[in-house]
Amino acid sequence: MAELIRYRDDEAVDHPAVTVDSFLDQSNANAVRVEPGDDARALIPHLTQLKLVEVNFPAFGDGRGYSSARILREAGYTGELRAVGDVLVDQVAYMRRCGFDAFEPDAALDPGDLAAALDRWPEVYQPTGDGRQPIWSKRHA
Amino acid sequence: MYKYDQYDQQMVDTRVEEFRDQTARRLAGKISEDQFKPLRLTNGLYLQLHAYMLRVAIPYGTLDSRQMHALADIADRYDRGYGHFTTRQNIQYNWIKLAEAPDLLADLAKVEMHAIQTSGNCIRNISSDHFAGAAADELVDPRPYAELLRQWSSFHPEFSYLPRKFKIAVIASDTDRAAMKLHDIGIQIVERDDALGAAFYVGGGMGRTPMVAPSIRDFVPLDQLVTYSEACLRVYNRYGRRDNKYKARIKILVHELGAEEYARQVEEEFAHLLGQGVEPPLAELERIKTYFADPAFQDASNDTIDRSDPDFALWVDRNTVPHKREGYVSAVISLKPVGGIPGDATARQMHVMAELAKSYSFDELRVMHTQNIVLPHVRKAQLYTLWQTLEAEGMGAPNLDTIEDIIACPGLDYCSLANARSIPVAQKISERFAETGKTAELGELKLKISGCINACGHHHAGHIGILGVDKKGTENYQLLLGGSEAADTSLGKITGPGFSEDGIVDAVEKATDVYLRERSDGERFLDTYRRIGMEPFKEALYG
CATH class of the missing domain: 3.30.413.10 (Sulfite Reductase Hemoprotein, domain 1)
Incomplete structure (x- = not known):
């Protein structure tokens, strides 16, 4: 497992995340792992209790985790949102846009490539809840 | 037509640099082919049978002369002097080298073009009505x-x-x-x-x-x-x-x-x-x-068409369509010469079309999903001069919406997914009907060919559809009848067992003979099929 990359100042949760099912059963955990087939909306009643949501990408081509991330952020979740699994340098910029603020990739990311990828896009076409101003908003400021 | 502002330009420029970096990392072995594949696909780059194929986006099929000239230059510089207009209103180049792809994309960006999302599991180039802004029957553009x-x-x-x-x-x-x-x-x-x-x-x-x-x-x-x-x-x-x-x-x-x-x-x-x-x-x-406001139409209400040249008159009847403005028409440039490859254009032809657009159509061209090119706003008085140039350049075929106006995918000649060739079948059919002279008699008849089940040639939606399949190692062609992509959308039905390459040409002719025998006044092939059903056709094909 490669190292954890975080874009947050608070302390990382240091214990393993539980599955969505067991979280909904026992409900005293503060870290949960969302698989691609899980409904992220099931967590919405419990967001204040959560400090870490891991969204697993078993294969980088499975894009369900991007929707899970946005759904959680749109519902007001402010804790850590961590992409784990087959997380590659060419997807991290989109992940950041969808609300992820931490990455735990299976294989280490080249720091230079990572920095370049995250710096690449000076403008964006869509608002995605990450606070970036879309182009249409700048046009009609 | 739409013009990029600084933001749009920055987006495509950034994409070029991103892809340059991704390609360099791929060529250096830092990313695997599996990881690279979706990245190149979202930049329109496919690995085909012989080389990389690059698909360039032409949003809603609209482009100007500067862009068409650039597409011609790309055909000369990076390909073998031609390009292929597709059913997605795009253009494809078939002989691209990976290492040169970033430069090609940079050349596109200079004329406000790109290959973004022309492939891959994402939202693709958005298509539209090829007569948009010109059609007499549209609510708005x-x-x-x-x-x-x-x-x-x-x-x-x-x-x-x-x-x-x-x-x-x-x-x-x-x-x-x-x-x-x-x-x-x-x-x-x-x-x-x-x-x-x-x-x-x-x-x-x-x-x-x-x-x-x-x-x-x-x-x-x-x-x-x-x-x-x-x-x-x-x-x-x-x-x-x-x-x-x-x-x-x-x-x-x-x-x-x-x-x-x-x-x-x-x-x-x-x-x-x-x-x-x-x-x-x-x-x-x-x-x-505001970018799609009408061009500065002139008062052309007194324009007439001199029909004294019968070849020209035929082309006018076949290849021009009514315009919302009096005195104007939309003129269709057929990329379906008899025996030619549907949708292909040489660099020279692209340059010629660009110049014609500049002279006669307010600098605008459209790519049709039927793989032809439209000059959307042409004055009637200028049609004859326009047509003379088209004739001289091998683009004057008077066959819009006829059986010669075939949609065909690239098929097994190029495509790694195909089971059978499409292009030779299209060539043989247009040659057969041109030879027998039945094209005009048949009137509107939309024939569409796909070289595999993925249906890039829209065979389900052809009045006559042809689907190439692999039958124990030989190419075999199924015949479908009754499809339509128009407002009366319907899906074609397979007639029965498939045919060989030559057999399918005969089968198409037999089907059209049934129509000619059975049709009532004013009926198109599709109308007759819908009225009489599959049986008479089956009888002629297999009886």
Whole structure:
């Protein structure tokens, strides 16, 4: 497992995340792992209790985790949102846009490539809840 | 037509640099081919049988002379001097070297073009009515809505790893010239109580499981267009099947859930997203609309057409269509010369078309999904001069919407997915009908050929469709009858056992003979088929 990359100042949760099912059963955990087939909306009643949501990408081509991330952020979740699994340098910029603020990739990311990828896009076409101003908003400021 | 501002330009320039970096990392072995594949696909680059193929986006099929000249230069510089216009209103080059692709993309960016999302499991180039802005029957020009959605869908971070590719078409007239209901999302701009809005049809498509899109919502207000689209996509991204690539298109999800249940889920997501501020202000739509204002039409009401040259008169009858302005027509340049490769144009022909657009059509061209080129706004008085140039350059075939105006995919000559060749079959059919002189007698007859079940040649939607299959190592061709991509969308039915390459040409002729024998006054092939059914055709083919 490669190292954890975080874009947050608070302390990382240091214990393993539980599955969505067991979280909904026992409900005293503060870290949960969302698989691609899980409904992220099931967590919405419990967001204040959560400090870490891991969204697993078993294969980088499975894009369900991007929707899970946005759904959680749109519902007001402010804790850590961590992409784990087959997380590659060419997807991290989109992940950041969808609300992820931490990455735990299976294989280490080249720091230079990572920095370049995250710096690449000076403008964006869509608002995605990450606070970036879309182009249409700048046009009609 | 639309012009990039500094932001649009920056987006395509950034993409070029991103792809240059990705290609360099691939060539250096830092990323695997599996990891690189979706990256190059979202830049339009496919690995085909002989080389890389690059598909360039021509948003809603509209381009100007500068862009057409650039496409010609690219054909000369990076390819073998020609390009292939596709059923997605795009152009493809078949002989591209990976190491040169970033430079090619940079050349495109200089003329406000790109290859963004022309492949891969993302929202593809958005298509529209090729007569938009010119058609006498349109409610409004549909292209501003397509451009709004182009920007929304470009680099959309949530929808870049969808279960499968996703195609959107936008039209604004009841006559459907874009096969709208055979798209993942088909949008028709409509009017209700003096306000414009969008009717959404979701879950159509061709491929191995052809489906006509059901209506999901009959009116989405214009200031909610992006939000509703986002809701449609989110439901698909979350619940579209990913276990089987052949069941991953949205048509399967809509079919399995049922249109009502899918629509209900979209409504739920839509209600939620309305509070998320994803919709551009209407001022943005208005800004885009100004680029699609009418050109400076002249008073051409006294223009007449001198029909004394019979070849010219035939071309006028076949290849021009009515225009909203008196004295003007839209003129179709056929890329279907008898015996030619449907949709191919040489660099020289592209340069010529660019110049013609500049001289006679307010600097505008359109790519049709039927693989021809339109000069949308031509004065009647200038048609003869225009036609003379087309004739001289091998682009004057008077065969729009006839059996010679064949749609064909690249097939096994180029494509790594194909089971059979399409191009030679198209060539033989157009030669056969030109030789027998039956083309004119048959009138409107849309023939479409696909070299495999993926249906890039739209065979399901042809009045006559041909599907190439592999039968124990030999190419075999199935015949379909009764498809349509127009407002009366229908899917063709297979006649029976397939035919050899020469046999399919004979079979097509036999089918047309049944029509000529059975037709009533004014009936097209499709009308006769719908009236008399499959049996008489089967009898002629297999009896």
